[in-house]
Amino acid sequence: MSETILSLKNVAIYQRESLILSQVNVSIEKGEFVYLIGKTGTGKSSFMKTLYGDIPLKDGQGEIVGVNLKTLKDKQIPELRRKLGVVFQDFKLLNDRNVKENLLFVLKATGWKDKSKIEKKIDEVLRKVGMQTKHFKFPYQLSGGEQQRVAIARALLNDPELILADEPTGNLDPQTSVEVMEVLQDINKNGNTILMATHDYALLLKFPSKTLKCDGQKVFEVVQKNAKTEI
Numbered sequence: 472m473s474e475t476i477l478s479l480k481n482v483a484i485y486q487r488e489s490l491i492l493s494q495v496n497v498s499i500e501k502g503e504f505v506y507l508i509g510k511t512g513t514g515k516s517s518f519m520k521t522l523y524g525d526i527p528l529k530d531g532q533g534e535i536v537g538v539n540l541k542t543l544k545d546k547q548i549p550e551l552r553r554k555l556g557v558v559f560q561d562f563k564l565l566n567d568r569n570v571k572e573n574l575l576f577v578l579k580a581t582g583w584k585d586k587s588k589i590e591k592k593i594d595e596v597l598r599k600v601g602m603q604t605k606h607f608k609f610p611y612q613l614s615g616g617e618q619q620r621v622a623i624a625r626a627l628l629n630d631p632e633l634i635l636a637d638e639p640t641g642n643l644d645p646q647t648s649v650e651v652m653e654v655l656q657d658i659n660k661n662g663n664t665i666l667m668a669t670h671d672y673a674l675l676l677k678f679p680s681k682t683l684k685c686d687g688q689k690v691f692e693v694v695q696k697n698a699k700t701e702i
């Protein structure tokens with residue numbers, strides 16, 4: 472039986488007073504890999520921000536990883552973010568500490584105490600993204616693709632029910648983008664649900680999957696074979 476991870480019903484999304492998206496009806500089932508595409512300024516980031524509690528949901532109904540977005544209080548946001556893995560275009564690693572310490576920082580902030588469990592978890596997530604031999608490197612000693620792998624490893628630390636990736640390949644060259652995408656595909660094949668906002672049509676064609684599009688203040692599913700001409 473399928474399990475709904477995200478459900479938005481008749482949602483409207485605003486940035487301050489401006490209406491960005493309206494009548495949004497979207498659902499994502501466990502195990503899906505879903506793209507969110509659309510021209511610049513059409514609301515992809517606003518959509519993602521609503522999902523991780525950065526923009527409050529005022530209109531419509533929204534439930535994500537079992538959390539009601541409509542009634543979400545500020546103090547519940549850390550709990551929501553623990554159930555989500557969020558990956559950004561600009562990696563957002565802490566530059567004053569190495570890879571392992573970046574991961575440790577998140578584990579400690581989310582209540583992990585047992586040293587051997589911590590070691591095991593860090594090793595496990597770095598292995599998943601192929602970075603286990605570089606745990607002692609500082610972010611500035613890594614390429615963009617390697618930094619993004621670490622950011623994906625960080626997103627996996629608390630076994631998220633959904634990974635939200637906002638333009639994760641936006642700062643990477645085409646070859647590196649494909650490599651990072653392969654990491655995301657592997658993670659998806661191993662059972663993680665992923666929603667990825669992207670501009671990168673080459674990736675869409677190379678790794679076809681369910682695609683949602685933001686356009687004209689609406690979000691709708693597009694058929695992949697038309698995606699290139701429709702974008």
Ligand SMILES: Nc1ncnc2c1ncn2[C@@H]1O[C@H](COP(=O)(O)OP(=O)(O)OP(=O)(O)O)[C@@H](O)[C@H]1O
Nearest residue numbers: 486487489491509510511512513514515516517518
């Ligand atoms: N903090 C903000 N305050 C007011 N308006 C904003 C804010 N952030 C974004 N907007 C506006 O909201 C609209 C949607 O922006 P958003 O960043 O969601 O689009 P996007 O599709 O993610 O674009 P891009 O692909 O360029 O990142 C734009 O018109 C933008 O100018």
